[in-house]
Amino acid sequence: MASFLSIMTLTNLLVISLALNLSLVLRIYVNTENQEQMSPSVISNDEDPAPQRTLLSVSSSSGEDDIDRVINLNQGDPTMYEKYWMMMGKRTTVVIPGWQSMSYFSDVKNLCWFLEPELAKQVIRLHKAVGNAVTEGRHIVVGTGSSQLIMAALFALSPKDGSEPMSVVSTAPYYSSYPAMSSYLKSGLYKWAGDAKSLNKEGPYIELITSPNNPDGFIRSSTVNRTGGMLVHDLAYYWPQYTPITSPVDHDMSLFTVTKATGHAGTRVGWALVKDEEVAKKMVNFIELNTIGVSRDSQLRAAKILEVITSTTEKVGSSDSGASFFEVSYHLLAERWRQLRAAVSNDSMFSLPEFAPGYCNSLQQETQPQPAFAWLKCEDDAVEDCESFFRGHNVLTRGGSKFGFSPKYVRVSMVERDINFRLFLKRLSEIQS
């Protein structure tokens, strides 16, 4: 009887346990299904099968090239980073319920009322972890990418009642969009005045300083150095994968963007660190009139991405929090630059800039500058226009004249998907053989 009871009890327990199993299995199944139902537009997103394609294509090494296939390395579309983010899986997924973030306002108490507090928090945390910028005593102004922030800065730094437009300059080769951005609206407040080296007008001016520079990758400081100069530092590329982080920048106005930091170009989120409160207020005013703030959805997504990056950065060397974004990206770019230099060193047709290494406080080692763009020169005397030369080989690049420089140069994206970079190397070697 005791044995029977004992068996019965065990049998009962087993039945209960199996029932529990079933309910738990069902629960997991229903959860999974709900997650899939939640985002049909996202999961079954036919127009964006790119990451899958990339992953598949990495292992294929033949039959992918076709001499007629056009390789577009004109834009700096940072799709190279997709692989890292796929590897990170669900950690970086954002879930936004339909009723969330409906109001215009993110934080009515903040000078920048459309800045999501969570993004502000993650921006500060990231700069601290990387050590690339001082955030103390700064106002954070969020923008729809750093393009909007550049224009907000021009608006904020130009007097409203000036007798003539403020001159806007940058040292050539300068970012190819600066001339159009500062002149397309024919503003009476500011006006593109070309290469900073040739600024010959007296009086106040705004100097745009990109460091590391787009297109050539060199670290820059002010060129003009005259009274009345206002400096806007575009630091889109001051991250450990591109250049040694030697010290935190401490400027009046520094601009950053997730586009180049993490690769999330489509999210359109950048931020400015602004010392002067009045300047920050005017930038906020510009963004109010321009777009009534910045998408809260994209800010929440950017915050999530920055949070993950920071966690992997803070734990560099340990395996607790996943592979460090900056370490992985540094090694990817290092390999690409090694391959590119090898591809052009066989011949005297092309040349690349040479950089001095430096100690990177973030990666805690000596690192090489390895810009997001290769500033390639066609050394052949017969080639006057390097962009046309490459177009003739079905490679789209951006010619030097668009950067206020010699057409003997082209800017080539180094952050495109693997397949495009590999095909570019192949074309380079075909051109030289």
Next chain:
Amino acid sequence: MASFLSIMTLTNLLVISLALNLSLVLRIYVNTENQEQMSPSVISNDEDPAPQRTLLSVSSSSGEDDIDRVINLNQGDPTMYEKYWMMMGKRTTVVIPGWQSMSYFSDVKNLCWFLEPELAKQVIRLHKAVGNAVTEGRHIVVGTGSSQLIMAALFALSPKDGSEPMSVVSTAPYYSSYPAMSSYLKSGLYKWAGDAKSLNKEGPYIELITSPNNPDGFIRSSTVNRTGGMLVHDLAYYWPQYTPITSPVDHDMSLFTVTKATGHAGTRVGWALVKDEEVAKKMVNFIELNTIGVSRDSQLRAAKILEVITSTTEKVGSSDSGASFFEVSYHLLAERWRQLRAAVSNDSMFSLPEFAPGYCNSLQQETQPQPAFAWLKCEDDAVEDCESFFRGHNVLTRGGSKFGFSPKYVRVSMVERDINFRLFLKRLSEIQS
């Protein structure tokens, strides 16, 4: 022995089953935790506890008022709609994995290369279901809210080499941001020229036509009607909850935005339906230079929201797809307008516009115009400045002079959260008693 074996087997099975339970429980726990971790900024969003507050506050009817409490009805923040979207639950949740939508490009083959195909599809579907706009033969240009599209339109419609800036006009009372939006950059391309009724300069001009109008809610057409006029139709409020949808608009340029259509102001997504390809191209060019496209995350969210709205619209009358967004919103606004009219009809201190009803093809019934703003007039001779008068009673409104009109008027948001609207009614009755 058999019994021992049987007990052993049962015991073993139980252990295995319990272990399985444990692993399943752990899996659910980890899943749940992951989901929470996935969106800490989303789930534990301290700065935005609004929807919860709203739901709780609806049933409370006493003790919420405090005469010192400032009620802000100055902006048209469409938080009234939060309740509907909470009711719809997970159907409108978007899930965006970390590797998705990283590229700048949404659709390289489209004239508007930064337009998400899914959003384009849902925009067309929605206009067809509601019957408020012809989409055939139109280019869709997406913008960071309709503000950006208004400026893109000004840029696209102004000649680049004009001898003087193009005049921009709108009939007073006009949207209060038009003057600043068309003059803050002191553009040489276009210039604010005030009330359309007083345009006395010959030559080309741009007329901004808001219909139904912000602030007064009336249906509008062009005022100037002169050769060389280019019309921009701002149709932010041409949706069934605000006005009878009598026919689909068929203009050269029509602007819409999710902000007023669905209440998702924080998402910053609007769209233009543009007939002329060259104009559409110039608008795209403006947005390229201004913000290099529009956040893909917010477009995916907007697409999801529009998809749900359309599904509930197509099935009006049936219960298959949830309550119709436009029916629910129409009834909410109808109730608010009934309460507001009752509150001001007791006295001759205030007056409201009177509207003629019309047959709404979308809701398939005769409906009343019930704008997103009340254009309230202080009838009391002693009150010169209606905005100041209300401010004295701790109610923030927007005064008539900001709309190029008499300061005897104020614009009052009708789409704020319940609690603010209820308090406003209470203040109104206190003022009149």
